[in-house]
Amino acid sequence: MYKQVLNKFLGRFKTRVPEKDRVPFWQKVAYGLGGPVEGTSNWIPMQNLTPVYNIGLGLNPALLSIIAMLWRAWDAFSDPIMGNVSDNARTRWGRRRPFIVVGGILAGMTAPLMWWAPWGMSEAATFLWLLLTGILFYSCFTIWSMPYYSLHLEMTPDYDERTNITAYRAFSQQIVSLLAGWILAGASLTFFSTTPDGSPNLVNGMRYISIGLGIVTICLGVLPGIFVKERYYEKETSKQAKQKLIPSLKQTLKTRPFLLVVAIVFTKTFGFSLVGTLGFYVNAYYVCKGDVQLAATINGVKTTLLFAPNLVAIPVCTWLASRYGKKLLLYLVAITGIVGNLSIFVFYTPDNPWLQLIPALMIGPLSMGMWLVVPAMLADVSDYDELVTGVRREGSFSAVFSWTNKVSHTLTSGLSGFILVWTGFNINFGSEQPEHVLRNLELCYSLIPVTLLILNLVCVSCYGLSRKRMAEIRTELEARRGII
Numbered sequence: 001m002y003k004q005v006l007n008k009f010l011g012r013f014k015t016r017v018p019e020k021d022r023v024p025f026w027q028k029v030a031y032g033l034g035g036p037v038e039g040t041s042n043w044i045p046m047q048n049l050t051p052v053y054n055i056g057l058g059l060n061p062a063l064l065s066i067i068a069m070l071w072r073a074w075d076a077f078s079d080p081i082m083g084n085v086s087d088n089a090r091t092r093w094g095r096r097r098p099f100i101v102v103g104g105i106l107a108g109m110t111a112p113l114m115w116w117a118p119w120g121m122s123e124a125a126t127f128l129w130l131l132l133t134g135i136l137f138y139s140c141f142t143i144w145s146m147p148y149y150s151l152h153l154e155m156t157p158d159y160d161e162r163t164n165i166t167a168y169r170a171f172s173q174q175i176v177s178l179l180a181g182w183i184l185a186g187a188s189l190t191f192f193s194t195t196p197d198g199s200p201n202l203v204n205g206m207r208y209i210s211i212g213l214g215i216v217t218i219c220l221g222v223l224p225g226i227f228v229k230e231r232y233y234e235k236e237t238s239k240q241a242k243q244k245l246i247p248s249l250k251q252t253l254k255t256r257p258f259l260l261v262v263a264i265v266f267t268k269t270f271g272f273s274l275v276g277t278l279g280f281y282v283n284a285y286y287v288c289k290g291d292v293q294l295a296a297t298i299n300g301v302k303t304t305l306l307f308a309p310n311l312v313a314i315p316v317c318t319w320l321a322s323r324y325g326k327k328l329l330l331y332l333v334a335i336t337g338i339v340g341n342l343s344i345f346v347f348y349t350p351d352n353p354w355l356q357l358i359p360a361l362m363i364g365p366l367s368m369g370m371w372l373v374v375p376a377m378l379a380d381v382s383d384y385d386e387l388v389t390g391v392r393r394e395g396s397f398s399a400v401f402s403w404t405n406k407v408s409h410t411l412t413s414g415l416s417g418f419i420l421v422w423t424g425f426n427i428n429f430g431s432e433q434p435e436h437v438l439r440n441l442e443l444c445y446s447l448i449p450v451t452l453l454i455l456n457l458v459c460v461s462c463y464g465l466s467r468k469r470m471a472e473i474r475t476e477l478e479a480r481r482g483i484i
Contacts, residue, residue, distance in 0.1 A: 104225065115207045184202065187209055334454075337453045
């Protein structure tokens with residue numbers, strides 16, 4: 001019954017996909033359940049780093065920006081190496097699966113360390129603690145994430161089934177998105193307070209919450225490695241020559257469709273991530289007039305309110321991509337994002353703080369579409385690359401894509417600290433921030449994403465791997481392999 005309901009909910013999976021190209025239901029479920037690990041290990045830490053360490057521990061936001069950038073500099077080294085290791089691995093269990101299991105366990109064990117900086121340390125010592133524990137954790141996360149992302153690119157050769165697989169991942173990620181919206185509200189509960197008056201203690205709350213996140217990371221992170229099959233391993237990739245790191249990266253960076261996919265994602269995520277942290281400050285100090293707990297509650301309600309529309313958006317976006325093409329869906333994502341961000345000037349008002357839910361409803365659900373089609377587009381790029389080079393290098397594409405995506409999030413998380421400083425925000429003023437500071441926060445929060453989304457529309461228009469082109473590429477590849 002569960003299988004029938006979920007398949008029907010996620011859309012027209014069985015109407016377009018030939019039987020031989022379908023991925024078994026429970027393999028889709030196992031792969032999809034790995035999706036929340038991206039949230040517990042990456043989204044939640046990056047969303048809450050500045051509020052916890054700046055508001056809770058008083059660490060200068062500019063120093064947090066430096067930490068975030070140093071983490072991504074480390075990723076520039078570790079991601080490509082792990083991607084290449086994954087491409088070249090030859091084990092009885094495949095190229096990806098052993099690393100997914102080991103990496104999931106290690107990531108879950110090391111994730112809480114970032115939040116357990118000892119009390120009373122100097123700013124320099126706190127800076128060093130966060131930097132080093134973050135490097136340790138993200139190294140472990142890379143062991144999991146590079147093989148996990150690569151695994152999706154080789155699960156099926158079908159143009160639409162690739163999007164269907166991502167729908168399972170998106171479905172499970174909505175659970176962690178719901179959780180993420182309540183993290184600060186949970187951390188601010190009096191249960192975690194260390195003072196007699198029960199005032200919020202974000203630091204103490206986040207410490208204990210992080211342990212739970214680590215357990216979830218382990219439990220879900222190992223599932224794809226245990227249950228998902230590697231389609232091409234036995235007959236093809238296990239026999240291909242191993243790829244050297246530097247030449248493989250050079251070829252990746254010369255692949256035009258891949259660079260366009262990176263540009264599409266970068267121009268979308270860069271704008272929103274750049275102001276992601278600012279959103280809490282706009283909410284707390286402008287809309288809610290310094291009431292941090294009210295702001296955190298509204299943020300949690302916002303996430304809860306989006307939960308059902310986002311779930312509905314998954315099959316809708318899957319159908320749109322299948323019926324009208326991936327490019328049309330990406331156009332709709334950008335246009336709704338532009339309109340929604342401009343509406344912030346209308347609905348973000350101290351007179352009625354709850355009106356800020358409206359822009360979220362305008363932007364949120366359809367934006368799911370990008371994360372449904374982009375992984376499928378990367379799988380298309382891998383086929384295109386195999387046609388050009390004669391080898392499959394999913395790990396290299398996953399590594400470069402993941403790194404640029406994390407650079408986008410971390411540069412933005414980092415730069416947002418500098419933007420926060422530029423706006424004139426001063427934590428010592430509390431709810432008495434000057435009027436020009438509040439106006440600067442609102443302007444940046446609305447207009448920066450709009451500017452990047454306009455560039456996003458240009459990038460989408462240049463992408464050329466259509467359904468027709470991918471059918472031609474598949475025919476050529478299967479003729480080369482002797483399948484037809």
